[in-house]
Amino acid sequence: xxxxxxxxxxxxxxxxxxxxxxxxxxxxxxxxxxxxxxxxxxxxxxxxxxxxxxxxxxxxxxxxxxxxxxxxxxxxxxxxxxxxxxxxxxxxxxxxxxxxxxxxxxxxxxxxxxxxxxxxxxx
Amino acid sequence: xxxxxxxxxxxxxxxxxxxxxxxxxxxxxxxxxxxxxxxxxxxxxxxxxxxxxxxxxxxxxxxxxxxxxxxxxxxxxxxxxxxxxxxxxxxxxxxxxxxxxxxxxxxxxxxxxxxxxxxxxxxxxxxxxxxxxxxxxxxxxxxxxxxxxxxxxxxxxxxxxxxxxxxxxxxxxxxxxxxxxxx
Ligand SMILES: Nc1ncnc2c1ncn2[C@@H]1O[C@H](COP(=O)(O)OP(=O)(O)O)[C@@H](O)[C@H]1O
Numbered sequence: 001x002x003x004x005x006x007x008x009x010x011x012x013x014x015x016x017x018x019x020x021x022x023x024x025x026x027x028x029x030x031x032x033x034x035x036x037x038x039x040x041x042x043x044x045x046x047x048x049x050x051x052x053x054x055x056x057x058x059x060x061x062x063x064x065x066x067x068x069x070x071x072x073x074x075x076x077x078x079x080x081x082x083x084x085x086x087x088x089x090x091x092x093x094x095x096x097x098x099x100x101x102x103x104x105x106x107x108x109x110x111x112x113x114x115x116x117x118x119x120x121x122x123x
Numbered sequence: 124x125x126x127x128x129x130x131x132x133x134x135x136x137x138x139x140x141x142x143x144x145x146x147x148x149x150x151x152x153x154x155x156x157x158x159x160x161x162x163x164x165x166x167x168x169x170x171x172x173x174x175x176x177x178x179x180x181x182x183x184x185x186x187x188x189x190x191x192x193x194x195x196x197x198x199x200x201x202x203x204x205x206x207x208x209x210x211x212x213x214x215x216x217x218x219x220x221x222x223x224x225x226x227x228x229x230x231x232x233x234x235x236x237x238x239x240x241x242x243x244x245x246x247x248x249x250x251x252x253x254x255x256x257x258x259x260x261x262x263x264x265x266x267x268x269x270x271x272x273x274x275x276x277x278x279x280x281x282x283x284x285x286x287x288x289x290x291x292x293x294x295x296x297x298x299x300x301x302x303x304x305x306x
Contacts, residue, residue: 002297007279010293014283033248035192038133039124043241043248047295050251054288064288066252068140 017060027062027107028082029053034069040076041095048096049079052103062107075118081106090118126240127159127229130199133192134161134225135249141165143222145257148246150239152264156205157229157239164222167213177209196227203233243298246271250294251286267305271298 031037031046049064070078075092079102082088089112091102098116106112114120124130131148138146143165151158168176176193197207205228214221229236246260250273260271271294273285280290 002293002300004275004279007276007290007293010289011280011283014287014289033132033136033252035133035190035195038129043129043132043244046248046251047244047291050247050288050291054292059288064251066248 026084027058029062029064029107030067030080030082031064032068032070032076032078032080033066036069036073037076037078040073042077044096045077045079045094045099048099049103052100053107056103056108058103058107062103072118081112091116092118124195124199124237127157127199127237128240128242128245130192130196130237131159131161131242132245132248134196135163135245136252137192138163138165138223139249139252139254139256141167141223143256145259146249147259148261150242150262150264152231152262154265155231157231157236159225159227159229161225162222167216167221167223168209168211169213173209173211193225196225199237200227200229202235203230205229243295243302246298247291247295251291253285264305269298269301269305 029049031042031049033042033046046064046066053059053062053064070076070080072078072092077094079091079094079099080088081091081102089106091098091113094102094116098113102113102116124133135146135148138161141163143163145164147160147162149158149160149162151160176190177197178194193207193209200207207225207227209223209225211223212221242262246258249258253273257277258271258273260269262269276285276290276294283290285291285294
């Protein structure tokens with residue numbers, strides 16, 4: 001059974017990590033979560049991104065956040081990646097599987113998955 | 124929407140956008156009906172906005188974008204023979220007790236009843252974006268109940284934010300475990 005003691009242990013573990021992480025969070029992954037995004041499947045995409053950022057060990061570099069309508073409803077679920085000093089990358093028609101690959105290749109590996117981006121996706 | 128939990132996510136996000144400090148989601152189920160209540164202490168809606176969200180085709184000259192979140196939820200309830208009601212008090216009408224209460228009633232035996240679906244995913248998504256807002260979740264059904272109060276989790280977590288991926292993953296497992304033990 002999961003218990004609050006377990007959560008307290010996570011806290012202990014995170015405390016040391018977060019102290020080291022100060023100011024290093026330079027990648028922002030933003031998911032459109034308005035009505036259009038939710039209806040198109042943004043919820044599992046968001047949850048997969050959150051999970052993969054932790055599982056692939058990039059939580060020290062990247063944060064996942066949510067926003068309203070990005071204004072391109074026909075391309076939802078939409079994920080935007082912002083990185084200091086780089087151009088924004090917009091991923092469209094995302095699925096949980098695609099989200100996993102984006103974390104592995106783009107966030108961890110530093111190379112955007114070009115075929116999922118707005119100019120290149122098969123729509 | 125394919126699942127009521129997706130409507131719940133959409134509706135609750137309005138509460139967060141309305142600057143609520145406390146949000147409560149209650150699902151109350153018996154053999155025949157399912158009632159979803161979403162309550163917030165956000166800025167509330169004026170008469171004009173209330174009319175607009177209840178009827179997306181109601182327009183005034185000043186109306187810009189038509190939101191569909193509440194109309195979708197209302198339709199989902201009415202399709203089953205149920206209903207949706209909204210009570211709201213704006214901050215200017217009552218600076219202390221303002222907020223919104225949305226209550227949707229569903230008949231589960233209707234062929235048009237949409238299942239709740241993955242409510243744990245909805246809760247994790249919401250908690251990920253809560254910031255300083257508190258969320259209380261209560262689901263009661265014949266033979267059991269599930270609940271979560273983020274203010275309790277926050278006490279344990281101290282300065283660690285709820286939005287930390289590892290924390291969200293723990294909440295996800297914790298809630299799923301509660302549901303598994305209740306069926
Ligand atoms: N809980 C709430 N508190 C305050 N205002 C709300 C709330 N829910 C909805 N509204 C208002 O009603 C509008 C329409 O809501 P909705 O039908 O869900 O569409 P959308 O969220 O896509 O705009 C919102 O933009 C907001 O101005």
